[in-house]
Amino acid sequence: MLSRVADAIYWMSRYIERAENYARFMDVNFNLSLELPPYASQQWMPLVVVTGDLSFYQELYKKADKDTVIYFLGFDPQNQNSIYSSILKARENARAVRPEITREVWEQINHIYYLVKEGREKKQWQKRDPRKFFMEVKKGCQLLYGIFNSTISRNEGLHFGKIGQLIERADKTSRVLDVKYHILLPTPDVVGSPFDLIQWAALLKSVSAYDMYRKEYGKLIPANISEFLILDKSFPRSMLSCLLEAEQSLHTITGSNGGYSNAAEKKLGILTSQLEYADIKDIFNAGLHEYLDDFQAKLNGVSSAIYETFFSLNALDRWRN
Numbered sequence: 001m002l003s004r005v006a007d008a009i010y011w012m013s014r015y016i017e018r019a020e021n022y023a024r025f026m027d028v029n030f031n032l033s034l035e036l037p038p039y040a041s042q043q044w045m046p047l048v049v050v051t052g053d054l055s056f057y058q059e060l061y062k063k064a065d066k067d068t069v070i071y072f073l074g075f076d077p078q079n080q081n082s083i084y085s086s087i088l089k090a091r092e093n094a095r096a097v098r099p100e101i102t103r104e105v106w107e108q109i110n111h112i113y114y115l116v117k118e119g120r121e122k123k124q125w126q127k128r129d130p131r132k133f134f135m136e137v138k139k140g141c142q143l144l145y146g147i148f149n150s151t152i153s154r155n156e157g158l159h160f161g162k163i164g165q166l167i168e169r170a171d172k173t174s175r176v177l178d179v180k181y182h183i184l185l186p187t188p189d190v191v192g193s194p195f196d197l198i199q200w201a202a203l204l205k206s207v208s209a210y211d212m213y214r215k216e217y218g219k220l221i222p223a224n225i226s227e228f229l230i231l232d233k234s235f236p237r238s239m240l241s242c243l244l245e246a247e248q249s250l251h252t253i254t255g256s257n258g259g260y261s262n263a264a265e266k267k268l269g270i271l272t273s274q275l276e277y278a279d280i281k282d283i284f285n286a287g288l289h290e291y292l293d294d295f296q297a298k299l300n301g302v303s304s305a306i307y308e309t310f311f312s313l314n315a316l317d318r319w320r321n
Contacts (some may be wrong), residue, residue: 007311008093013164015090020141021172027134028206044069048177070125102151112140157248170242181289227280243272264309
């Protein structure tokens with residue numbers, strides 16, 4: 001497969017996953033704002049923090065109220081990671097490899113694009129209740145995953161798409177877990193309170209993990225929630241589960257039976273092993289925020305290694321030789 005095609009499919013999947021996760025964050029936070037006790041202030045700034053775009057946001061806006069944050073994360077074309085920008089770039093990548101994907105995939109990407117475009121034109125961020133819009137974005141992305149998996153041949157393109165989706169998903173799960181640190185940071189006295197439990201439940205719902213967590217652990221306990229989202233091997237949105245699946249797809253592409261044959265496999269294998277042998281007590285003792293920060297940095301390293309190995313000009317030369 002050409003590097004250009006692999007790169008486009010990889011990023012098409014990452015942008016779709018990013019758009020879906022942003023819709024999740026805002027949907028859950030909107031629900032949380034309705035459940036908060038009267039004395040509690042709505043917290044929208046942590047959503048910007050979790051995306052890693054805080055400094056850029058502060059360059060553009062002075063306050064972090066509901067409408068401004070929803071516009072920035074959902075519809076702002078200046079924000080290269082907003083839902084609008086992500087869907088736009090996913091569509092551009094899909095257009096670049098139109099002969100490599102199916103008509104059904106292309107039509108569904110167009111459906112999501114026009115859904116978000118219309119939402120931007122109708123100023124959905126100013127609506128009293130934008131949850132229906134977020135739900136439509138999530139459903140549209142999930143339907144696309146299903147169409148992609150059921151209509152694309154089991155070739156390298158499918159696996160590059162899966163790797164992009166899984167790397168993005170692992171990153172966003174780590175960030176949504178980290179946002180709890182930023183919410184509680186100014187008020188440690190609320191730890192263990194009913195307010196605290198409402199926030200943990202909202203966090204689980206934001207990654208569709210609430211029901212599976214309840215089935216596995218029952219009570220809402222921060223250490224158990226963190227263990228479930230970081231180290232669980234069977235929950236599809238846990239960080240470890242995403243890395244294990246990405247590693248399988250990478251081995252399928254290279255034909256490797258284990259170990260590593262390039263920098264991407266090496267970095268991904270090391271990071272996966274670190275999670276496989278991690279203990280949640282050790283993570284808490286070292287600091288959850290610090291651990292998640294370190295994970296995100298190493299995951300960026302994996303992403304860079306994938307680029308250098310498969311998509312860069314050097315990779316193209318290697319393939320030609």
